[in-house]
Amino acid sequence: MHIGAKLAEAHREGKPAFSFEFFPPKTAQGVQNLYDRMDRMHELGPSFIDVTWGAGGSSSQLTCEMVNVAQTVYGYETCMHLTCTDMAKEKVDKALEEAYKAGCSNILALRGDPPRDNEKWQAIEGGFRYALDLIKYIKEKYHDHFDIGVAGYPEGCDDQQDPEILMNHLKQKVDAGGTFIITQMFYDVDNFLSWVDKCRANGITVPIVPGIMPIQTHAAFLRRANWSNCHIPQHWTDALEPVKNDDAAVRDVGKGLVADMCRKMMDHGIMALHFYTMNLAQSTRMVLEELGFISQEVTPTKKPLPWRQSLGLSRREEDVRPVFWKNRHKSYVARTQDWDEFPNGRWGDSRSPAFGELDAYGIGLKGTNEQNVKLWGKPESLKDVADIFVRFLQGDLKSLPWSEVPVTDEAGPIIQELVDLNRRGLFTITSQPSVNGVKSSHPVHGWGPSGGYVYQKAYLELLVPPSLLTELIDRIDQHTTMTFYAVDKAGDLRHNAPSDGPNAVTWGVFPGKEIVQPTIVETISFTAWKDEAFRLGSDWADCHPAGSPSRQVIEEIMNKWYLINIVDNDFHSTHGIFDLFDGLQVQNLNSTLENSKPAVNGHTPKPIVELNGTHKETNGDILHAVPN
Numbered sequence: 001m002h003i004g005a006k007l008a009e010a011h012r013e014g015k016p017a018f019s020f021e022f023f024p025p026k027t028a029q030g031v032q033n034l035y036d037r038m039d040r041m042h043e044l045g046p047s048f049i050d051v052t053w054g055a056g057g058s059s060s061q062l063t064c065e066m067v068n069v070a071q072t073v074y075g076y077e078t079c080m081h082l083t084c085t086d087m088a089k090e091k092v093d094k095a096l097e098e099a100y101k102a103g104c105s106n107i108l109a110l111r112g113d114p115p116r117d118n119e120k121w122q123a124i125e126g127g128f129r130y131a132l133d134l135i136k137y138i139k140e141k142y143h144d145h146f147d148i149g150v151a152g153y154p155e156g157c158d159d160q161q162d163p164e165i166l167m168n169h170l171k172q173k174v175d176a177g178g179t180f181i182i183t184q185m186f187y188d189v190d191n192f193l194s195w196v197d198k199c200r201a202n203g204i205t206v207p208i209v210p211g212i213m214p215i216q217t218h219a220a221f222l223r224r225a226n227w228s229n230c231h232i233p234q235h236w237t238d239a240l241e242p243v244k245n246d247d248a249a250v251r252d253v254g255k256g257l258v259a260d261m262c263r264k265m266m267d268h269g270i271m272a273l274h275f276y277t278m279n280l281a282q283s284t285r286m287v288l289e290e291l292g293f294i295s296q297e298v299t300p301t302k303k304p305l306p307w308r309q310s311l312g313l314s315r316r317e318e319d320v321r322p323v324f325w326k327n328r329h330k331s332y333v334a335r336t337q338d339w340d341e342f343p344n345g346r347w348g349d350s351r352s353p354a355f356g357e358l359d360a361y362g363i364g365l366k367g368t369n370e371q372n373v374k375l376w377g378k379p380e381s382l383k384d385v386a387d388i389f390v391r392f393l394q395g396d397l398k399s400l401p402w403s404e405v406p407v408t409d410e411a412g413p414i415i416q417e418l419v420d421l422n423r424r425g426l427f428t429i430t431s432q433p434s435v436n437g438v439k440s441s442h443p444v445h446g447w448g449p450s451g452g453y454v455y456q457k458a459y460l461e462l463l464v465p466p467s468l469l470t471e472l473i474d475r476i477d478q479h480t481t482m483t484f485y486a487v488d489k490a491g492d493l494r495h496n497a498p499s500d501g502p503n504a505v506t507w508g509v510f511p512g513k514e515i516v517q518p519t520i521v522e523t524i525s526f527t528a529w530k531d532e533a534f535r536l537g538s539d540w541a542d543c544h545p546a547g548s549p550s551r552q553v554i555e556e557i558m559n560k561w562y563l564i565n566i567v568d569n570d571f572h573s574t575h576g577i578f579d580l581f582d583g584l585q586v587q588n589l590n591s592t593l594e595n596s597k598p599a600v601n602g603h604t605p606k607p608i609v610e611l612n613g614t615h616k617e618t619n620g621d622i623l624h625a626v627p628n
Contacts (some may be wrong), residue, residue, distance in 0.1 A: 001077055001105070001198050001387065002063075002106065002147035002151075002179070003047070003048050003077065003079055003106045003147050003149065003179075003180055004147045004179035004180045004206065004207060005147075006047050006077070007047075007180055007207035007209065008207060009270050010047070010272055011207065011269075011271045011272075014232060014271065014429070015271070015290075016266055016271050016272070016273065016293065017045050017047040017271060017272045017273075018046055018047065018272065018273045018274070018288065018293060019046050019048045019050070019209070019272070019273070019274045019275065020041065020046050020049045020050075020064070020274075020275050020284065021049065021050050021051075021052065021211075021275065021276050021277060022034060022038065022049060022050075022051055022052070022275065022277060022279055022568070023051070023052040023059075023279060024051070024052070024054065024062040024063055024066060025279065028262070031062070031066075031296075034066075034279050035069060035074075036172060037279065037280075037281055038070065038074055038076070038300065039074055040281065041277075041281055041284075041285075042074055042075065042076065042308070044285065044288060044294055044545065045294070045302075046076070047077065048076065048077040048078065048079055048106065049070060049076045049077075049078055049079070049126035050078070050079035050080070050106075050108055050149075050182075050274075051063050051066045051067050051079075051080055051081060051083060052081045053080070053081040053082055053083050053095075053110070053264050056278060060091065060095055062076045063081070063095075064080075064095060064098040064099065064102070065081065066602040067080045067098070067099055067102050067104050068098070068101075068102035068104075068312075069113070070335070071102045071103045071311035071312055072102065072309045072310050072311070072315065072333055072479060073103055073310070073329070073330050073333050073334075073362075074308070074313055075308045075309050075310055077106070077108035077311060078102075078104050078106065078109070078310065078311075079107065079108050079149060080095070080099045080104055080106070080107055080579075081107075081108045081110060082095055082096070082107050082108065082109055082110065082134065083111060084110070084111045084128040084129065084130065084131060084133070084134050085111065087128065089128070089137075089260075092134070092137070093141075094273070095139070096138065096142065096146075096626040099146075100142070100145065100313070100314060100396070102312065102313065103312040103314075103316065104313050105144045105145060105146055105147060105259075106146060106147045106148075106149065107138060107147070108148075108149040108150070108151070108182060109131050109134045109135045109148050109149070109173075109178070110131055110133075110134075110150075110151055111130055111131045126468065128597070130169075131151070131173060132172055132173050132176055134174055135148055135150070135176045135177050135178060136176050136177070137178070137432045139176070139177040140180060140235075141186050143172070147179050147180070147548075148177050148179055149176050149178065149179070149180045149181065149182055150170065150173040150174065150178035150181055150182075150524065151181070151183070151184065151186070152170055152181040152182065152183040152195075152199075152208065153166055153170075153183070153184050154183055154186055154191060154192045154195040154229075155186055155188070155191065155230050155231060156183065156229065156310065157186065157227060158229075163195075163198075166458065166575065167198060167199070168200055169201065170199070171202055171204055172202060174204050174206055175363060179206055179207075179361075180207045181199075181204075181206060181207070181208045181209065181211060181409055182208050182211055182274050183208065183209065183210050183211045183274075184211055184228055184230070184252070184520070185211045185212070185213040185228050185230060185276055186211070186228075186230045186533075187213075187225065187229070187230055187231065187232050187233060187236055187257075187261065188231045188232075188233055189265060191231065191263045192210060192242060192265070192551045193264075193268050194263065194447075196208055196268075196270070207272060208270065208338065208475070209272045209273070210265055210270060210272075210273060210286070211274050211276060212258060212261075212262065212273050212274060212275050212276065212443070213275075213276045213278075214238065214254065214255070214258055214275060214276075214277070214283035214284050214286070214287050215240075215250060215251060215253075215254025215257070215258065215283060216247075216250075216251065216254075216280065216282075216283050217247050217250055217251075218243075218244035218245075218247075218250045220278075220366050221240065221250070221254070224541045229425065236257055239253050239256075239257060240253055240254065240257075245468050251282070251283055251286060255283065255286040255287050255289075255290045256290065256403055258283045258287050259287050259290035259291050260289075262287070262291055263291070268540035272617075275287070275595070281546055289540065293551060293604065303446070303447040303448075303503060304448060304449075305319060305447055305448070305516075305518045306447045306454075306456075306506055306518055306519060307321055307326065307329065307518065307519070308329050310333055313332075314340075314341070315342050317342070317344045318342035318343060318344060319343065319344055319345065319516060319518050320343035320344070320345070320346065320347045320502075320517065320518055320519075320520060321343070321518065321520075321528065322519075322520055322521065322522060322525040323430065323432070323459060323506070323519045323520065323521055323565075324430065324461070324521075324525065324526060324529035324533075324565070325529065326430050326519075327402065327403035327404060327405050327430060328402070328403070328404055328431075328532075328575065329404075330362050330404065331362060331363050331532065332362065333344065334356065334362045335355045335356040335361055335363060335528070335532075336355065336356065337356065337383070337414050339358060345500075345514070346517075346531060347502040347520050347522060354528075355525070355528035358510060358531060358532060358535050359605065361487055363532065363535075363542075364535065364536070364539055365401055365536050365539035365540060366399075366404065369449060369542070369543040370542075372540065372543045373543055375397070375399070376388050376397070376540070378544065378548075378549075378550045379550055379553055379554070380549035380550055380553060380592050381549075381553060381589060381590050381591060381592050382425050382553065382557075382586055382588075382589045382591075383425075383590045384553070385420050385427065385553060385554070385557070386401070386423055386424075386425055386589060389422040389427050390419055390422050390423060390603065391416060392406075392407065393407055393411070393418050393422065393428075394419065395407060395625070401536040401537060401539065401540045402429045402430070402533060402537075403430075403535055407442075409444045409497045410432065410433070410444055410445060411431065411432075411433070412433075412444070413433040414431060414458075414574070414575070414578070415576060417575065417578040418431060421462065421581060424581075424584070424585035424586060424624065425463055425465075425585055425586025425589050426462055426463070426468075426584070426585070426586070427462055427463040427557070428460065428461070428462045428579065429461045429462055429533065429563070430459070430460075430565075431459060431460045431461065432456055432457075432459045432505070432506075433456075433458055433574055434457055434568065434570075434571045434572070434573060435453070435454060435455055435456040435571070436455060436571055436572055437453045437455055438453065438454060439453060439454075440452035440453060441453070442454070442600065447508065447518075448508045448510055448516065449511070451510065451511045452508050452510030452511065452513075453509050454506070454507070454508040454509075454511055455506070455507050455508070455509075455510065455571055456504045456505060456506040456507070456519070456571065457506075457568055457570075457571045457572060458524045458567070458568040458569050458570055458571075458574060458575075458576070458577045459505050459521070459565065459567055459577075460565070460566045460578075461563070461564070461565040461566075462563075462564060463557060463561045463562070463563055463564075464486075464561060464564055465560070465561050465562075465586065466488070466560060466561065466562060467602060468584055469486060469494075470545075470584075471487070471584065472564070472580065472581075472584065473494065473496075474568065475497065475580045479498060479568075479576070481564060481568055481569045481570040481573070481576075482496075482567070482568055482569070482577070482580070483495070483496055483497050483498075483503065483521075483566070484496060484497075484564055484565060484566045484567070484569050485497065485521070485523065485526050485564065485565050486562045486563070486564035486565075487526070487527065487530045487562065487563055487564075488560070488561070488562045488563070489529070489530075489534040489558060489559055491530075492562075493527065495523070497523065500522070500523040500524065501519070502517075502520035502522040503520060503521045503522065503567060503569070504517035504519070504520050505519050505520060505521055505567055506518055506519035512523070514543040521567055530563055533563055534558055534563070537554060537557065537558040538555070538558050540554055541554035541555045541558060549592050552592075553592070566580070
């Protein structure tokens with residue numbers, strides 16, 4: 001969606017919007033850290049983000065990559081900076097093509113700063129001299145595909161301090177096709193508001209978005225103000241000087257000063273704020289909290305779908321996905337990136353095109369071995385593994401190998417049942433409670449347009465030992481509303497689904513629209529997820545040394561256990577899916593593999609499992625089903 005339209009909508013509704021700026025880091029680790037931060041900051045609900053462009057295109061490749069990742073993976077509406085500085089037309093063409101392919105439909109057209117080794121700006125042969133030239137070129141080549149933002153300078157810029165000349169340049173850029181203005185940073189709000197009035201008096205009617213620089217430290221505050229030649233009001237100096245050596249106090253005082261400035265602008269009809277984050281989250285978040293835009297605890301954002309939507313060029317209309325990747329959004333996008341079409345309205349045949357291979361970037365287990373051992377410890381028994389899952393469900397761990405995101409409030413109605421299953425050695429991977437017609441505005445379960453109602457079936461996906469599988473399947477088959485798929489690492493697939501077609505587990509009913517079914521369970525996609533799920537577990541095992549108890553216990557689960565998903569198709573039933581597991585649990589959870597298989601006369605006996613009072617030999621798993 002064009003940013004100009006978003007800003008116009010915010011102004012019409014009188015509802016403030018905000019956005020973030022990020023810049024390309026200098027190291028590979030810095031890029032990954034920033035991606036993680038961008039992922040988390042998405043939950044704050046920005047209207048859009050922009051990504052800067054290095055002088056002379058020095059960071060052009062990374063800028064284009066970040067725009068693609070932000071649009072496609074993280075679902076941000078993204079604006080790409082593009083400068084004239086030291087840029088040949090061929091380089092501009094390549095950047096615009098990359099932005100187009102990424103689904104980006106917004107460009108901030110700038111002249112830019114000269115490269116560090118040049119004191120003055122100069123156009124190169126075949127390049128563009130002014131931002132105005134760049135705007136005209138973009139409009140000529142791409143017509144209305146790109147919304148074009150331009151820069152505004154309330155306090156002048158490096159090589160031009162004459163306000164009348166700058167105003168004339170701004171008017172020319174807007175008349176040439178600029179649809180919104182983002183300003184240089186400032187702290188003098190009275191001067192900014194006076195400048196806005198002058199813009200309007202000169203016939204500039206497009207949205208004006210003030211550039212806000214949150215305060216991190218006193219030294220950085222002074223350095224950035226000096227760099228941009230912006231005036232610091234005396235009352236800001238008086239408030240910050242006494243605490244300048246205490247960074248925490250500077251941030252606390254700074255958030256109040258910046259928030260007051262924002263309030264004054266909003267009182268004068270400025271309904272959009274653009275935050276220069278400097279790739280950091282804390283100070284920006286503090287200002288947003290001070291303004292009441294977000295809550296310190298829960299930040300529900302309006303969701304068009306129950307999963308994060310990709311805004312890639314060909315994915316904007318995608319509205320159906322398998323539930324298996326519920327907690328691994330980035331992986332799903334990566335494994336389907338080569339699809340020519342994406343499901344819209346119905347789930348098609350996922351055999352063609354196939355899901356991507358597991359060796360693509362972003363699909364395997366995240367983090368180094370050392371980081372993962374530090375995060376999840378060194379489990380030496382099934383009880384240790386169970387404790388890891390329980391800690392995740394209780395919020396003490398932010399991720400699992402199968403979930404890149406923490407447990408959300410959606411799990412609230414079933415959290416105790418999930419904890420109980422894991423304490424009994426049945427390891428839950430993904431789940432959702434049933435929902436029977438809550439409003440689409442519901443803060444936890446709601447999604448989609450206003451005035452609608454959403455529904456979902458109870459869903460549970462977990463790892464179970466093979467010796468419990470038959471008993472569990474027998475119990476499922478006794479319930480006519482239950483369907484399941486179960487598969488092991490080797491591909492032994494069992495199910496009772498009536499067909500290979502999709503089974504909708506989430507749907508919504510909205511005014512003037514057909515029923516939307518955005519989340520499904522389906523055979524082919526489950527077998528694709530199976531490969532990924534067992535690969536993640538094997539990657540976790542490989543974080544530990546060969547032959548270690550930790551590697552052995554995780555490998556035992558991955559190599560022998562089954563991944564099973566269960567759907568209770570009666571969406572009125574919330575807890576019926578958990579009744580299937582009454583009395584089922586893994587025995588000898590505290591035993592290591594060596595201790596659980598004692599040798600007798602030189603032989604290792606097969607363990608015994610008790611199911612409803614009947615003793616049975618197993619194929620190596622120590623299990624016990626307690627009679628009801």
